[in-house]
Amino acid sequence: MALALGSWAPARAEGGLETLMTNGPCGNRLDVVFFSEGYTSAECGQFSADAPSALEALLAKQPYTAYRSHFNAFAVFAASAQSGSDHPKLGIARDTYFNSTYDPAGDYVITIPETADGAGKLDALLQQWLPAFQTNRDLVVVLVNDAARGGSGGPRIITSKGATWEEVLVHESGHTLGRLGDEYEEPTPGFEHPGLEFPNVTTNTTLARIPWKVWIDPATPLPTPEDDLQYWDVIGLFEGANYSSTGWYRPKYDCLMRTTFSWSRFCEVCQEALVLAIRERVRPGEDFLPASTNLVVGLGQRLAFSVALVQPEGQTVRVQWCTNGMPVAGATHAAFVLEGAALAPGPHTVQARLEDHTAFVRSDPAGRLSQVQTWHIERIGLRLDPPRVLGGGDCYVRVSGHATGEVVLEGSTDLAAWQRLLTNGLEEGEWRFTNRCVPSHGFFRAVTTP
Ligand SMILES: [Zn+2]
Structure with missing residues (x-):
């Protein structure tokens, strides 16, 4: 195939790396990389605006705000042939770079295939642009250019640009970074985690066995009544979590792991888990x-x-x-x-x-x-006892102390010019010897070899 040079510019499959924020070496920062999905090459500028917005949305919630200096952030643009994402429930299929799709039942959970068609492409771009990135400690965010609400956590965060997408992004980071559970109680077939406890979700009702017991005031009733306003801002044991309205408990009346309104915040228990996750990496x-x-x-x-x-x-x-x-x-x-x-x-x-x-x-x-x-x-330090003159012209010398290498005994007649007499190591901090050459000098010193 011949290219008509100058007549058209082929769409760039990879637009390259943009640095959004650096605060220190990648090895001791939580590196966040935003990837474009469902953005055409004509929408590259839109992604360049969306990625910093997503970063600021993440850092706007505590504890991330307080730990902002612990993050680096980058954006990698990869052009899709079409805008948006697949909606199998609605019979919509789009040709996108990472082949993302909403789930067929709820049209909410967005995933990319864990194969060469999806996650493999993402890993290849990471290798190309950020070889220092570690998928097991850093954070990948896939921004899906679709107006329908949705997202997912797990090995990476995926979020669309639907209503309250900023809060969905922060919510999913709770799963990915803090290994937090969902605090909402609406049944969602296929997403329940029977028997699996989380830092913020439990079936235990006795104080000693509640994962967040150190946050509970002894005066707070357990379980904590949800209809009593006085408990809405305290940590207790509220029934309804992990896709179930009974038998599962959460720490606070409301939390970003329960609702994703613009005013939602992580509860104290979830904040603690996230700071520990940051400190595990930084x-x-x-x-x-x-x-x-x-x-x-x-x-x-x-x-x-x-x-x-x-x-x-x-x-x-x-x-x-x-x-x-x-x-x-x-x-x-x-x-x-x-x-x-x-x-x-x-x-x-x-x-x-x-x-x-x-x-x-x-x-x-x-x-x-x-x-x-x-x-x-x-x-290191040496002590030289005054040499003792023995019968027959011999002299007894003792060097003691601490040296990392050999010890040299030097002699001088004028304290200016020093002559090397003997070299030895210390044995158990000592070197004792008798020698005839010593008395011919008036002054002695012991020095360590470098
Ligand atoms: Zn929480």
């Missing part, structure tokens, strides 16, 4: 210096340590520096200096202990809010 500290964790320091030397804190709103990450496991008073800044003179010769440790004291989390059994960086320090 550690509180990065750029630890020195980069090497095995260091040597001498008597008159000092070592400078530092860490960059990845702070949410409110600057809730704090650091405590410790030597040999003990906190150093006042050492709570991003930088710390260790004086060799403050340590006895021998092995030591320096630690930066970081913790996010966020109010979003009350229970952190896996320790995701804390981080410890440890450096191993060898404090």
